[in-house]
Amino acid sequence: MIRLSGISKRYNGSRVALDAVELHVHEGEFAVVTGPSGSGKTTLFRVLIGEEKPDSGTAIVDGRNLSRLDASGLAELRHQLGLVFEEPRLVDRLSIIDNVALAADLAGATRSEARERAAACLDRVGMLGYRDCRPRDLSGGERQFVALARALVNDPVLILADEPTLNLDPDYTLEMMRVLTECCAAGATVFMASHDIEALSVLRCRVLLMNGGRMQSEGFGEPAFL
Amino acid sequence: MSPGSSRQNFSYYLRRAADSIVAAPVVSGVTVSSIAVSVLFMALIVLMGGNAGRMVALWSASGMDVSLYLELDAGEEQVVELKDRLAAYPEVARVNYLSREEAWQFLADNLGDSAELLSGLDSSVLPASLELSLALDADPGSLPARFEEWANLEGVDDLQYNRYELSRRSSALPLVAWLTLGLCAVAGLASLIIVGAGYQLAAYSRREELDVMRLLGAVGNLYWGPILLAGLIEGTAAAGIALGVTLMGYGALSSVVLRQLPLLGEAVAFLSPTEIVRLLGWGAFLGGFGSLIGMWRISKWR
């Protein structure tokens, strides 16, 4: 599902953010990359979603070579990804359900279909009660769950999450890991960047350790969840 | 499934466009007012240019009458047909028939005390004529060709007009037209800069939202379509407002002017339908172009 080889990235003038990264994530796998702040996790995430062009190396996501995709090819790929960021990144002026429906809308669903799927996803993350609220009416944690629902609305083959639990309290963190694990069990591939011990402690999956832009070691998380 | 294709129906664009206008009322207000002011300036220039041109034409109008002398054997039927035919030209405002007797009488009246000079003559020596008053907005440049055409019409013996007045009008009217055009160009350029700056502001206020849309896979028409449509809607609405204001101002001012100077009645007029459509189009263009440029400058989709 994800295959990176020799990916290097150096931001203008600063030190190396990614250094010849090799990564292979199988279809249906749940994999986590961890490491200290500044180790390159977010940069890796941005390369995977096509927001950052690596200086060298090839990135293949869902069978597509990212360096060969034009804008519309990339957009089409994004319709099949579920993205969760550190911040919820909701559109303030849209209601909760419209925020979730937006992703389906952009992927080509009709208005009613998009809203139907949005309602189902909000229900799945326990946020359906807020469907007609605005993002500003919700707490930070609740907003992040709306963002999770939005990531699921197109039934993604691959879920990519960058520090999704950064601003969550422990209960919410647990709940988010539960939903992601559930998605993985249902067939989606999940790749998460996180240095949240709380989140990692409940996962039983492959954990990659990054440091200074390099993949350092690989291990298995403490088996605690499910 | 190709994004940006026509899978999305028009309601998608309309919904997103309306959303984006309503989303930031202050910013939309700024862009709409900047377009409205731009169109208002343009409308005033066009309106004043048009009226100035017609006034210049009006002042020289009396000297611009054209006499078509008819052949002596022209029958009544032929004259009526000729009159209708001439009246149909856009350059012609009015056609009057002057019979031989009327021409004779006219001459006699004008000679006054010296009228006895005519006493030995027969009234039939003077030909009947068609007296044309030209339209105020007739293009002086194309008139000589028209005169030539009319002089060669069946039943017409000779055509006379005041060459001096025509050349005066030919030099004054283009001056007014070029002046109007020049002012339009300056105002247009200034508008593009001001409206562009307004939309840049709008783009900045929506940067996060557009970024989110891009990350969710909005591309091509799906991304640019609503932006363009919102600009077109705002621009047309702003132009409508500006034209409304212009019309109200015109209504108030022209009634005062006409009460004081009723003779100007023929020259004073509001914008023509063509000009109104062009000004609406200019507003729509400012909105559409401004919003695309504004967004393009902050967008990562290039």
Ligand SMILES: Nc1ncnc2c1ncn2[C@@H]1O[C@H](COP(=O)(O)OP(=O)(O)O)[C@@H](O)[C@H]1O
């Ligand atoms: N936009 C940027 N411009 C310059 N340097 C950056 C930028 N983003 C990240 N970096 C640098 O790249 C390195 C990796 O950062 P990042 O990928 O955000 O790490 P992490 O997510 O693991 O904290 C850091 O040294 C950071 O300072």
Ligand SMILES: [Mg+2]
């Ligand atoms: Mg990070």
